[in-house]
Amino acid sequence: METMLITGANRGLGLEWVRQLDAAGWRVHATYRDPAKAEGLFAIAKKSHGRVVPHQLDVTDFTAIDRLSVTLKDEAIDVLNNNAGILPARKKFGQTDYDEWARIMRNNLFSYMKMAEAFVEQIARSRRKMILCMTSGLSSLSAAGSRGTASKFGDGKHVYRTTKCAVNMLAINLAGYLAERGVIALSVTPGWANTEMGRADLDPGYSPDDLVDPVKSVEGMRRIIATATIEDSGRLMRWDGSTLPF
Ligand SMILES: NC(=O)c1ccc[n+]([C@@H]2O[C@H](COP(=O)([O-])OP(=O)(O)OC[C@H]3O[C@@H](n4cnc5c(N)ncnc54)[C@H](OP(=O)(O)O)[C@@H]3O)[C@@H](O)[C@H]2O)c1
Structure with missing residues (x-):
């Protein structure tokens, strides 16, 4: 059975990963930070016969990451999916x-580095041996974004962009x-996806219908993990x- 460890799995793309991998028979160690916001994850876990295992984790708590690594010390983790992320509010120059x-x-x-360092042994002993970031x-340094004129450097998103x-x-x-x-370590962009984060970043003239369906986004990223090799x-x-392009 293949195994993914995924952070930020209680909503958005993370929860969609859990849904799809559960349906495909994977074992999923799925982290969340607030139980009050993780009901959807708990519901999937409950029906999964123990294959989907929720773990409480704030990824900024590095001691907690080490603790989780000890808990999972005997696992083989095919894919570490560094998924948790924050898009802060836009700030103008000077603010x-x-x-x-x-x-x-x-x-x-x-x-992302802390997770990689903490779980490298479990990843290295797996079959796929993959880290997704x-x-x-x-x-991208060479392309401001994929939204035509709505996306340009100097759009108040320098904090998110630099991270x-x-x-x-x-x-x-x-x-x-x-x-x-x-x-294998890969940087993968899920596209401008219809999640809380994607919707919070709607530019004037755009609607949620313009965003990538999270189901399609995760299906695409699953094709990547199925086919990527060490050359990638x-x-x-x-x-x-x-x-x-970088
Ligand atoms: N949606 C897009 O258009 C888009 C585009 C490009 C890249 N991305 C990237 O794709 C990833 C997933 O995005 P999304 O659209 O699913 O975002 P989302 O709907 O806002 O969900 C973000 C997830 O990250 C979790 N998280 C954030 N900080 C955390 C922390 N310190 N500890 C634990 N969990 C934390 C959140 O947990 P809480 O529920 O506890 O807040 C939530 O589960 C992110 O890395 C994002 O930057 C998204």
Whole structure:
């Protein structure tokens, strides 16, 4: 049985991953931070005959990450899916909140490395040996985004953009560090998806109907994990398998 460890799995794309992998017979270690917001996850877990296992985890609590690694010490984890993330409110030039920026860096970036360092043994002993880092089309240095004129550099999203741009560099480094152990590290963008985060980022003139269906997004990313090889390690990919330029 294949196993994924996924963070931020109580809603949005994370919960869709759990739904699809449960239906496909995977074992899923699915983390959430607030039980009051995890009813959907608990409901899937309850019907899964023990294959979907919820774990409470705030990814900014690195001691808790170490504790979870001890709990799962005997597991083989085919895919670590670093999915939890925050999109902060837009801030104009001159209004940057530096404490918030540091907090979001820890949330969106440092936690991805901490998860990789904490779970590398479980990943390396698995069959697929894969680390997914959820990034964004907004991470690209050479393409402002995929929304035509609505997406341009200087759009008040420098905090989010820098965390995700750094995620891409982190994945390349993970690819380098872990190549000898056969571990594949990928940055993957789920597309502008119809989740709370995606809807919170609607530009004028756009509606939720313009966003990628989370079902389609996760189906696409599942095709990536089914086909990626060590030669792909370090790549920056869109959910549909195409390459996003760095
Ligand atoms: N939706 C998009 O258009 C889009 C586009 C590009 C990239 N992405 C990326 O895709 C990933 C999933 O996005 P989404 O659309 O599913 O977002 P979402 O609907 O806002 O869900 C975010 C998830 O991350 C969790 N999370 C955030 N910080 C956490 C922390 N410190 N500890 C534990 N869990 C934490 C949230 O938990 P709570 O419920 O407790 O808050 C929630 O489960 C993110 O990395 C995001 O940046 C999304």
